[in-house]
Amino acid sequence: MKSYAQPIKRLIAELAKLPGIGEKTAARLANYILRATTDDVEKLAESLVEVKRKIRLCRVCLNPSEEDICHICANPARDRQVICVVEEPDALAAIEESGVFAGTYHVLHGALAPLDGIGPENLRLGELQKRVEDGGVEELILATNPNVHGEATALLIMRMFKDRPLRITRIAMGVPMGGDLKYVDKMTISKSLEFRRGM
């Protein structure tokens, strides 16, 4: 770092704060920025600030949105009786990409991770509870991630609502499409057997 000029050092330090960006990647990005046109860099800088200025969380599902209510919750064609619970907006985006889900969402903005100090109070569970209490919800699909944090979060939500007349389901875990069984880990194989269904 010491050979870089001060503004470059500062940029590298700011970039290295981003998740998954180490100092080497930050230096590579900074070198790219140095070569990019001023116009391109200003566009990037503006889009960063604009996102913070224009985006809030949807009042219903907490998905980041330009509007008070996001385009999914505002869409009369979406089924409000089914709520798909996800950890983060990128999971919601992945499900939307698939094009197979016509219900609505709830974004928790995290998953249980006690060792990182993330407990139930850090997740947007109060809003979910309220949606269920307000009525009209028939199914919660727990689409938290298939890992220890996501599983614990799914279990927590299942317990929260277990006394309500509500169907609570978990997305299937199994071998990924296009994969080859010989490269699939044991945990996934065992899940694919556990989640098996009649043909």
Added chain:
Amino acid sequence: MKSYAQPIKRLIAELAKLPGIGEKTAARLANYILRATTDDVEKLAESLVEVKRKIRLCRVCLNPSEEDICHICANPARDRQVICVVEEPDALAAIEESGVFAGTYHVLHGALAPLDGIGPENLRLGELQKRVEDGGVEELILATNPNVHGEATALLIMRMFKDRPLRITRIAMGVPMGGDLKYVDKMTISKSLEFRRGM
């Protein structure tokens, strides 16, 4: 992408223009930006724009610098008789980190890559030629990358100056420190033999 609000889509598109950042990584970074404090995001945006405003290329070695002449070229303790030629500023930074080089540098800002349309005219070779012609240079250390582009560039520079009373050297290629021979590729092994020296 279609489930994201417009400003988020725009940010993802801008981030995905960065080298090595695909659409998935861009979406992950955008989600982080959404959660980061406005203050942090503004600092990042400012440091991007500041770099473009404040940084120019050193008049001597073409290393990005806040000054007309970079701190290395301006340092009277550095040996001007030895010029280490590198492709990019990050290679210069890596050599400086090692702390073993007391000479000066020349940054080519690229390497020969005919298939990508990068020929000798796209590299900062004219400036290097002028430095050599101005006299006082005794050695060029070719520290272009140990790959096909870097090798071709080193060869080109070697030919450019072959009729001058100038020592031209190439950094050694061989097995990396801390590595294990059984994991080293054949090309590297063969280079480590080619570059061997008496003990």
